[in-house]
Amino acid sequence: MLNEQTREELWRRLIEVVENYLTKIDTARVAPELDVEKIRGVLAGRDFAEPLGAVESLDFVADAMWRFQVHTGHPRYFGLFCPASTTMGIAADTLVAAFNPQLAAWSHSPFAAEVERHVIRSFGQKFGYDPALADGVFTSGGSEANHTALLAAMTNEFPEFNEHGMRALTAQPVFYVSSQGHHSFLKAARASGLGTAAVREIPVDDELRMNAGALTERIERDRAEGFKPLMIVATAGTTSSGVIDPIDELAEVAAREGIWFHVDAAWGGGAAFAPELRATLGGIEKADSITFDAHKWLSAPMGAGLFLTRHPEILKRTFGMATSYMPRDAAGLEVVDPFTHSIQWSRRFIGLKVFMSLLVAGWDGYAEAIRHQTAMGDRLRRRLQDSGWEVVNRTPLPVVCFVDRALWEGATAEYLEAVCKSVVASGEAWLSIARVGDDNKPVLRAGVTSYRTNVADVDALVESLNRARIREGGRSARNSSGAA
Ligand SMILES: *Cc1c(COP(=O)(O)O)cnc(C)c1O
Numbered sequence: 001m002l003n004e005q006t007r008e009e010l011w012r013r014l015i016e017v018v019e020n021y022l023t024k025i026d027t028a029r030v031a032p033e034l035d036v037e038k039i040r041g042v043l044a045g046r047d048f049a050e051p052l053g054a055v056e057s058l059d060f061v062a063d064a065m066w067r068f069q070v071h072t073g074h075p076r077y078f079g080l081f082c083p084a085s086t087t088m089g090i091a092a093d094t095l096v097a098a099f100n101p102q103l104a105a106w107s108h109s110p111f112a113a114e115v116e117r118h119v120i121r122s123f124g125q126k127f128g129y130d131p132a133l134a135d136g137v138f139t140s141g142g143s144e145a146n147h148t149a150l151l152a153a154m155t156n157e158f159p160e161f162n163e164h165g166m167r168a169l170t171a172q173p174v175f176y177v178s179s180q181g182h183h184s185f186l187k188a189a190r191a192s193g194l195g196t197a198a199v200r201e202i203p204v205d206d207e208l209r210m211n212a213g214a215l216t217e218r219i220e221r222d223r224a225e226g227f228k229p230l231m232i233v234a235t236a237g238t239t240s241s242g243v244i245d246p247i248d249e250l251a252e253v254a255a256r257e258g259i260w261f262h263v264d265a266a267w268g269g270g271a272a273f274a275p276e277l278r279a280t281l282g283g284i285e286k287a288d289s290i291t292f293d294a295h296k297w298l299s300a301p302m303g304a305g306l307f308l309t310r311h312p313e314i315l316k317r318t319f320g321m322a323t324s325y326m327p328r329d330a331a332g333l334e335v336v337d338p339f340t341h342s343i344q345w346s347r348r349f350i351g352l353k354v355f356m357s358l359l360v361a362g363w364d365g366y367a368e369a370i371r372h373q374t375a376m377g378d379r380l381r382r383r384l385q386d387s388g389w390e391v392v393n394r395t396p397l398p399v400v401c402f403v404d405r406a407l408w409e410g411a412t413a414e415y416l417e418a419v420c421k422s423v424v425a426s427g428e429a430w431l432s433i434a435r436v437g438d439d440n441k442p443v444l445r446a447g448v449t450s451y452r453t454n455v456a457d458v459d460a461l462v463e464s465l466n467r468a469r470i471r472e473g474g475r476s477a478r479n480s481s482g483a484a
Pocket of ligand 1: 081140141142143144146182184237238239264265267293305
């Protein structure tokens with residue numbers, strides 16, 4: 001245990017380091033050089049034989065993190081929904097580490113458990129659930145929330161599944177997600193024992209939205225072949241192109257077919273908090289369950305996912321356990337022990353960073369941040385088009401997928417890859433390559449995800465891309481004339 005004086009020095013330095021990071025992040029290269037030897041060299045000799053001073057160890061780690069990570073909170077990080085952390089989120093996670101509340105038994109951390117219940121109901125209401133019925137659980141992220149959805153749907157459909165597992169079922173369950181859906185469903189299929197063959201990837205239309213007609217046909221075919229349709233997943237904001245499936249239409253198919261309806265709104269669910277975008281999620285209130293990640297568009301530090309449902313009994317039926325060793329101080333109270341609702345047992349107080357961020361920003365503050373990022377996405381789309389790039393996805397959300405219009409012949413995977421690499425290597429911005437559509441067409445992908453991203457950052461990305469295109473376009477022209 002460190003003495004009081006050392007702790008004081010440590011906290012003072014910690015605040016300096018954090019504040020320095022927050023105010024100077026935009027001066028860093030967005031992405032580091034990926035030099036494995038250099039990184040391992042920094043760790044070499046740290047063999048824990050000689051104790052290091054507290055402040056010295058803090059400085060050592062902070063310096064290495066400055067140098068060796070993609071700064072996802074950087075205003076020119078145009079990446080995969082890894083946002084800049086909210087200030088209140090950083091404070092909340094610090095408090096959580098210090099107080100270390102245990103979110104397994106209600107009676108050990110009643111305030112923490114009630115904060116999470118309160119936040120879950122507020123989110124349920126925002127998505128259109130009756131707050132008296134809204135239930136849910138905080139998860140490590142969207143992947144755990146999607147896994148939870150699959151287990152809930154299984155428990156709902158097959159009461160014998162919990163005790164006897166897959167072998168008790170007379171028909172193989174299958175579930176439906178668009179070809180653009182998130183791969184965490186494949187993982188969930190593996191972890192649940194269903195196997196990845198149970199995942200039906202439904203083709204998309206020209207706008208990359210799940211084709212409801214193809215879905216209905218596939219369900220009919222599956223029934224005819226003796227499979228058991230279990231769950232339909234609508235994605236609200238696909239990872240590669242930010243596209244929203246036709247939620248209302250898919251909800252109707254699910255209702256008609258009597259199938260669990262889940263909406264994976266891990267990122268795009270943020271649209272529910274900006275009134276002018278809310279309509280893009282129309283039908284989400286009909287979902288039996290919803291995945292939403294507060295560590296994406298709400299900028300909570302990782303990991304903060306949410307599983308929400310309008311069936312207040314389903315989580316307890318899925319995860320409820322009676323044990324002799326868990327505290328029973330709350331027996332007789334009308335409360336829920338969090339461990340009976342969750343894949344996790346001992347659990348961190350995930351909800352606090354969301355609660356404290358909301359306390360300070362309010363819904364209006366979040367609406368403003370979401371509106372701003374959406375406007376930056378619109379600007380990026382316009383500026384790219386003005387520079388001869390062709391935007392290939394249609395979404396009101398700030399994810400832009402594009403190829404090179406001027407060099408259509410050269411818009412091959414290799415060329416786009418080279419342009420992307422060139423921008424990332426320059427340290428000026430970060431973006432990535434994605435594959436979209438049923439034919440896996442390669443595209444450049446830029447998403448606005450940091451609340452720090454402003455007009456100058458969007459323009460800097462476009463300029464960086466234009467420079468990279470001249471460098472790489474020249475190179476591919478030289479290569480092809482060399483080949484001719
Ligand atoms: C990010 C994402 C996930 C996975 O969430 P994690 O928080 O990374 O576990 C699932 N679905 C969609 C649509 C996502 O964007």
